[in-house]
Every structure is written in structure tokens, then in C-alpha cells.
Amino acid sequence: MATETSRAGADVLFEQAACGLLTTTANGTIERVNAMFCLWTGYTAAELVGKRRIQDLLTIGCRVFHQTHWAPLLQLQGSVAEVKLDVRHRDGRVLPMLFNAVRRIDGNVTCDHIAVMVVTDREKYEAELVRARTRAEAAQAQLAHSDRQKDEFLATLSHELRNPLTPMRNVTEILKRKDLTDPQLIWARDVLGRQVDHLSHLVNDLLEVSRFSQGKITLRRQVMDLADAVHAAVEAVGPLMQAAAQELRVTLPAEPVRIDADPVRMAQVMQNLLNNASKYTPDGGRIWLEVGAEGDEAVARVRDGGIGIPPDQVDHVFDMFSQLEPALKRAQGGLGIGLSLVRSLLQLHGGTVTARSDGSGQGSEFTVRLPLCRQAIPDPPLDVAPSGGPSGCRRILIVDDNVDSAETLSELLDFSGHQTSTAHNGPDAIERARQTLPDAIVMDIGLPGMSGYEAAARIRQEPWGKQILLIALTGWGQPQDKRAAEDAGFDHHLTKPLDIEALEVLLNAASNGSDSAAEQDG
Incomplete structure (x- = not known):
């Protein structure tokens, strides 16, 4: 009785399965089929059992595949998994189906147990995945194209801005060579010179962004004293700080702090940090710059008593185009790329930069760390180019x-x-x-x-x-x-x-x- 009950339960599961189930002879003749397969194909069980082979329901191309691949695989390995074949519906429609088959031998009787699933929805899903992948690749290509356009725009913009800067700087140089006595003219000349230098610095930063984006930054490294970069930076920012009546206090060690670096890039790093400190320090404020060695590292700290950095922005001040305040609220201009360039240049040198602040109104401190170099600083070449100035008519x-x-x-x-x-x-x-x-x-x-x-x-x-x-x-x-x-x-x-x-x-x-x-x- 228990065996009969189990067999009855199995028959119910076979008939009510959510997939198509079939049993065939070794040559493919259908011996048993469930309701789901009949529903999908449009045939009744009476039209299939003992009257048709499974391959008879396939399209011509799939019949060839059944003969050349399906039957040999089933014969050799006793199973076939996830083979997609097209089944012809009773009304002529083609249904894509996924076939799984197992061959069982009971004495002298060989039969194949087959489970099938219609994969129309799966094909729609896969087609949508392909379309989504295509759209994603197109979007990625568009982003790459836009990024290249951005780099080209920045380079072109820098070039176009440099053209008007040239006559402006020439005029300021002419005025410097004039024996001016009018205080207003002298003031106007100095203001023009400072603003031309400031604009030139902004243009150069724009160009540097383009260079970094395209991987075109080349370092000309040599053993140098970090103090030399500080001197160059202090000279460059001097007019800006003087105009704001800011006091800069520089502390340098007695011994050279040797690093293996590009002197021009190191001066750029220090100048950008000092520019940033000046920009966010009120007129009449004070800025400190200290250089020294700590263990195996050269360390430079730029500290100011300015507006400080809110705690939630400390980690973002080195992001490209980052601004502590909206442009309309700031007294000094800026593109928000100076600190990002500092970080990028230091990374190329194997160094780091960090920011610290006790909060708004508490000032800020930027710390640069670079590997110390134990080599001696080479002597300058003897055949130094002559200094500027007239040397005969040309x-x-x-x-x-x-x-x-x-x-x-x-x-x-x-x-x-x-x-x-x-x-x-x-x-x-x-x-x-x-x-x-x-x-x-x-x-x-x-x-x-x-x-x-x-x-x-x-x-x-x-x-x-x-x-x-x-x-x-x-x-x-x-x-x-x-x-x-x-x-x-x-x-x-x-x-x-x-x-x-x-x-x-x-x-x-x-x-x-x-x-x-x-x-x-x-």
C-alpha cells in the first residue's frame, strides 16, 4: 500500500511540475509526457505518446544538432545539460527550450528522462542585458570622449589666456623701466603686475590639470635643498602678501634638507600652499612656514591664522575644484585646483600632504612629507648662463x-x-x-x-x-x-x-x- 501511495504521489508531481517532463526510448520515442509540456507545445498527450519522437518536434537545424551532438553525448556520458533547442509548436510557432536529459538503463530497457523549460523570457532578459551593456559601453565611451574634450578645452583655454597675458606683462615690464615719480602711476603699475602674476598662476594651474589628466607630467629630478624651493616660493608670493599686509614668518634649519626632487615642481608645491594660506587669511594676518627633518623625512609645514577648515571638509580640501566657500563669499579668487596639484605633485615624488584644522576660524596647517636624500647636493656648473640685462645691440x-x-x-x-x-x-x-x-x-x-x-x-x-x-x-x-x-x-x-x-x-x-x-x- 505504501509503495502504491508513493507511486501515486510521484505521478502527481510529474503531472503538476512547473517544467515540461518527458520519458523517451533510446531512439527518442515519447513514452510519457506531462501537462506542462503539452500546454507549451499545443499537443495532447495522446498525440505524442507512442506516436512521435522528441526530435520530430524540433526545427530542421535542431534535428541535425540532435543527431550529431545530442545523441552521441547522451550515449557517451549518459547526460546532457542545458542545451537550448528550438521546438516547433503545433500551430507552427517556434519555442526556444532549454533541455536537460539523463539516460537510465534498467536491465535491458534504456530510457531517457528529459526536463525542459521555455526560455522566451530568459532570452528577453538576456537581450535586455546585451542592450544595457551596449548602453553602458556607449556611456563609458561618451564619458571618455567628454574627458578628452575637457582636457583639450583646458589646454586650449590656457593657450588663449596666455596670449593677452603677454602684452600685459610686457607693459608692466616697460613701466618698471620707466623712471616714474607719480605715486598713483607707481601704485597702478604694481597692482597691474601683481594681478598679471596671479592670472598667470591660475592659467598655469589649468594647464597642469590637463597635463596630469593626460599623464604628461615629467619630473626633472636632482638632489636639492628643500629650502631652495621655499626661497623661490616666498619670492613669488611676496607681492600678494604685501598687498594684503600679511606677515610671513619662515623658519629654516641651519643644515640643508636634501631631497631628490624636481626643483621647479617643489617650488610650485610651496607656492601653491602659500597662495592658499594667503587666500584664506584676513588682511594683516600672519602665516608661518617651517622646514626641517624628522627621522627619514623632510617636512615642511605651512600654518595660518585664517578661516580654518570645518571638520567635515578636512578630508576633501585636496579634491579637484574643491572650495571651502562659494566664490561670491571669498575675498580672493581661485579655481579650487591648487591643493589638488600639490597632492598630485607630491605623490609623483613619493611624498604626502595632510591638512589639519581645529575648525572654522581656527586657522589651518598643511604638512608636506618627502623622503630624505642622503646624497650630497652637486655643485652648480661653472658655465652658468649670464644674467639678464643688455649686452650689446642685437x-x-x-x-x-x-x-x-x-x-x-x-x-x-x-x-x-x-x-x-x-x-x-x-x-x-x-x-x-x-x-x-x-x-x-x-x-x-x-x-x-x-x-x-x-x-x-x-x-x-x-x-x-x-x-x-x-x-x-x-x-x-x-x-x-x-x-x-x-x-x-x-x-x-x-x-x-x-x-x-x-x-x-x-x-x-x-x-x-x-x-x-x-x-x-x-
Whole structure:
């Protein structure tokens, strides 16, 4: 009785299963089928049992697969798992089904037990997954494209801002060389100079963001004293702090604090930290900078008594474009990228920077840590390039499509005792050079009609142009731009806005027959 009850229960489970169940002979003849399989295929059990083989219900292509793959696999390994086959419905429709089969042998009787599931919904789900993956890949590609556009925009913006900065800086240099006595003119000149320097710093930070994003930052490391970077930074921020009547107290150790670093980048790190301290310190406030060695680390601390950092923002001050306050509430401008650049530059050097504050109104402290270097600082080379300043009259051709830039640089060089002429496009530059045979040509790259690269190459091809000192002066300051200038025949590459002392060093070195080179990187 118990056996009969168990068999009856099994029959109920077979008939009411949520999947299609079949039993077939070894050649595929259906011996038993449940209600779900009949429901899915549109056949009755009477139309299937003993009258059809399972392969008879398949599409032609799947029948071939059944013969070449299904039957041999079932014969060899006794089971087949998760094989998708297309079943023809009684009304002609095609149903995708997932088949699982087990072969059992009872004495001389061989039978196959088959379970099937309709996978129409699964195929819809998989198709949606494919579409979702495609959309995600398209979105990722769009993000990458937007990121490249952002980098290109920042680089282009920096270039375009550098062009107007050049005549502005030239004018401030001209005014510095004038013997001004009017206090208002002297004040106006100093204000203009400070603001040009500030704007130049912002433009350079924008360019640095682009360089970091594209992985184009190259370090020129050497053993140096961290105090040298401090001196350069203090000199750079001096006018900004003087204008705000801020007091800067610098404490340096008696012995050098040696690090293996890029001197220009280390000066940039210290300058950005001091700029940040000045920006968030009220007029008349005090700022401290201390340098020393702690264990195996060089340590620099910049502390101020300014607005401080709220506790919930301490961990975010180094994020790109992070601001402690909305721009309208701050007395000093900023892009929120200076501290991010500090962190990135220090990471390239194997160093760190941390921020600490007791809260709003309690000031803040930034601590830089770098590995100490035990090597000695090398002596400076003996063949140092001559300092800036006039050293004989030179004939100089200035080529720039920005008329203000060309004329202000011409006026500035005239003050140094040089003879200058100007041109504003590539073809005119070549013709003017042919006529005047200048000792040096200071040439922009982005010129109408013919680029500065093409003009330089043409000049180098002329017998009279082989010995002319060619200096590229451009807003494009990436490493590939400098290589392109060198390939075109330029001797040197300067980046706008022009550092007149760097230009005078090159002119004086050439007039003295020196091979020394100087390069300005904005």
C-alpha cells in the first residue's frame, strides 16, 4: 500500500511540475509526457505518446544538432545539460527550450528522462542585458570622449589666456623701466603686475590639470635643498602678501634638507600652499612656514591664522575644484585646483600632504612629507648662463599675429638697447627676415597663412637663415610642442606670458657665443 501511495504521489508531481517532463526510448520515442509540456507545445498527450519522437518536434537545424551532438553525448556520458533547442509548436510557432536529459538503463530497457523549460523570457532578459551593456559601453565611451574634450578645452583655454597675458606683462615690464615719480602711476603699475602674476598662476594651474589628466607630467629630478624651493616660493608670493599686509614668518634649519626632487615642481608645491594660506587669511594676518627633518623625512609645514577648515571638509580640501566657500563669499579668487596639484605633485615624488584644522576660524596647517636624500647636493656648473640685462645691440625680428604682443615686446626690447622690427604672419616674417637679416627672431607659432613651424623651417633652408637665433614664443607649452619647435629648427622654446629675463639670457648667451640654453615653462 505504501509503495502504491508513493507511486501515486510521484505521478502527481510529474503531472503538476512547473517544467515540461518527458520519458523517451533510446531512439527518442515519447513514452510519457506531462501537462506542462503539452500546454507549451499545443499537443495532447495522446498525440505524442507512442506516436512521435522528441526530435520530430524540433526545427530542421535542431534535428541535425540532435543527431550529431545530442545523441552521441547522451550515449557517451549518459547526460546532457542545458542545451537550448528550438521546438516547433503545433500551430507552427517556434519555442526556444532549454533541455536537460539523463539516460537510465534498467536491465535491458534504456530510457531517457528529459526536463525542459521555455526560455522566451530568459532570452528577453538576456537581450535586455546585451542592450544595457551596449548602453553602458556607449556611456563609458561618451564619458571618455567628454574627458578628452575637457582636457583639450583646458589646454586650449590656457593657450588663449596666455596670449593677452603677454602684452600685459610686457607693459608692466616697460613701466618698471620707466623712471616714474607719480605715486598713483607707481601704485597702478604694481597692482597691474601683481594681478598679471596671479592670472598667470591660475592659467598655469589649468594647464597642469590637463597635463596630469593626460599623464604628461615629467619630473626633472636632482638632489636639492628643500629650502631652495621655499626661497623661490616666498619670492613669488611676496607681492600678494604685501598687498594684503600679511606677515610671513619662515623658519629654516641651519643644515640643508636634501631631497631628490624636481626643483621647479617643489617650488610650485610651496607656492601653491602659500597662495592658499594667503587666500584664506584676513588682511594683516600672519602665516608661518617651517622646514626641517624628522627621522627619514623632510617636512615642511605651512600654518595660518585664517578661516580654518570645518571638520567635515578636512578630508576633501585636496579634491579637484574643491572650495571651502562659494566664490561670491571669498575675498580672493581661485579655481579650487591648487591643493589638488600639490597632492598630485607630491605623490609623483613619493611624498604626502595632510591638512589639519581645529575648525572654522581656527586657522589651518598643511604638512608636506618627502623622503630624505642622503646624497650630497652637486655643485652648480661653472658655465652658468649670464644674467639678464643688455649686452650689446642685437637686431631682433618679432613675429606675432597679436599686434599688441608684438609692439609691446618691441618697445620692451628697445629699452634694452636692441633694434627691433615686427611682422604679423609667416610669409611677411620670411620676407622681413630676408630684408633685415636679424641676429634673432622671436616667433609665435599660431600665425595666419603659415604656422611658425613652417616659417622657421623655410628660414632655415635659406643660406642667410642658418645662423639666425630662432626662439619660439607661444602659448603651447606641452613637451610635444617643444619637440615640434626643435624639429622645425628653433633653437629655444619660451612659453607665454614671456619672462623677459629668460629672453634676455638667451640673447646675451648668443651674443657672447655661449651654447647655454634656457627654457621657460610658464
